[in-house]
Amino acid sequence: MKDPSIPIFYGLALTWLFVSFRKDKEKTIQALRRAYRSFLFILPPFAVVILLISLLLVFLPEKTIVTLIGEGSGFVGYFIASIAGSITLIPGFVAFPMAKMLLENGAGIAQMAVFISTLMMVGIVTAPLETQYFRFRATLWRNLLAYFYAFVIGYIVSIVARW
Amino acid sequence: MEKRGVSQYYGFFITLAVCLGITAYAPSWGIKVFTVAFRNTLFMLGVIPPIFILVGLFDVWIPRERVIKRLGDASGWLGIMVAIALGAFAAGPLYAAFPVAEVLLKKGVSLRNVWVFLGAWSTMKIPMLLFEAQSLGARFALTRYAMSFVxxxxxxxxxxRLISLEEQNEIRARFSL
Known part of the structure; x- marks a missing residue:
């Protein structure tokens, strides 16, 4: 699961770091100190999230998810797709071909839109990270709103697709 | 209020205990979990350094006044559009967006615009749109994109509206210097 954007990030970071260092050495050192402090701030929930993701990958591997959301249709299908999307963390460049394959095997288009939308906007596993910044209530509400909105997206996408 | 030292890691210790419990009960599963965790740690340690470096540089070089003007409480619709653009032209997983959100809050970006930014990062990234159109068709991708925008x-x-003003202030207070 290699993200193609990683080299770009490194390129950008190193370029700016170099430019910054040429302009002002002191400020650059300060920037690195702040970078380190931001990292320490996120580290405790991050450690939790890494373990949660690992548990998820072992006990609910992608293969299982594919069969789960591939089989469900109608309301049950919506529900399964939304739950699968909310708890898993699959990068888009893996999820889109996966959804395409499922569509070709007879999965519903609305269910796929719900799956992709919840996958991107709802994050149960990353919630510990989110609460570190936005606290519990805001995290809960953002995820709940995104969860229900995903069904709206699924409905509209299925209507437009049938046009 | 701010948790310090070892107590920050209680959540981690509990999760670790669960993993160790699994290992004791079903060693083959437990070993799998720790192998995956090790691989994930390496992967994420590969992803996050450039993000934090960029965040640190942004923090030091970009003056607060300029950010407030563009994205602060009084920035209106233009601010919302800037927040969307910030998220849409980004790349990377959502967990990478949180440190960026932190520095935005620090620079005085309104909480609403930070949520807009997070939303755009999660579901409106342009590279992802192109990839989605390629796999699932332009109609599917564009409809979903337009709906996501709304x-x-x-x-x-x-x-x-849902988060009380006091709570919003508390969220912001943690990051204002």
Whole structure:
């Protein structure tokens, strides 16, 4: 699961770091100190999230998810797709071909839109990270709103697709 | 209020205990979990350094006044558009967006615009749109994108209503210097 954007990030970071260092050495050192402090701030929930993701990958591997959301249709299908999307963390460049394959095997288009939308906007596993910044209530509400909105997206996408 | 030292890691210790419990009960599963965790740690340690470096540089070089003007409480619709652009032209997983959100809060960006930014990052990234159109067709991808655009705004506005002003101030207070 290699993200193609990683080299770009490194390129950008190193370029700016170099430019910054040429302009002002002191400020650059300060920037690195702040970078380190931001990292320490996120580290405790991050450690939790890494373990949660690992548990998820072992006990609910992608293969299982594919069969789960591939089989469900109608309301049950919506529900399964939304739950699968909310708890898993699959990068888009893996999820889109996966959804395409499922569509070709007879999965519903609305269910796929719900799956992709919840996958991107709802994050149960990353919630510990989110609460570190936005606290519990805001995290809960953002995820709940995104969860229900995903069904709206699924409905509209299925209507437009049938046009 | 701020947790310090070892107590920050209680959550981690509990999760670790669960993993160790699994290992004791079913060693083959437990070993799998720790192998995956090790691989994930290496992967994420590969992803996050450039993000934090960029965040640190932004923090030091970009003056607060300029950010407030563009994205602060009084920035209006233009601010919302800038927040969407910031998220849409980004790349990387959502967990990478949180440190960026932190520095935005620090620079005085309104909470609503930070939520707009997070929403855009999660579901409106342009590279992802292109990839989605390629796999699932332009109609599917564009409809979902347009709906996401509306949703990101609606969710940010609703959050602003649902979260009390005191709580919003508490969220911001943690990051204002």
């Amino acid at each position: 949703g990101v705004l609606v969710i940010a506005f609703l959050l602003e």
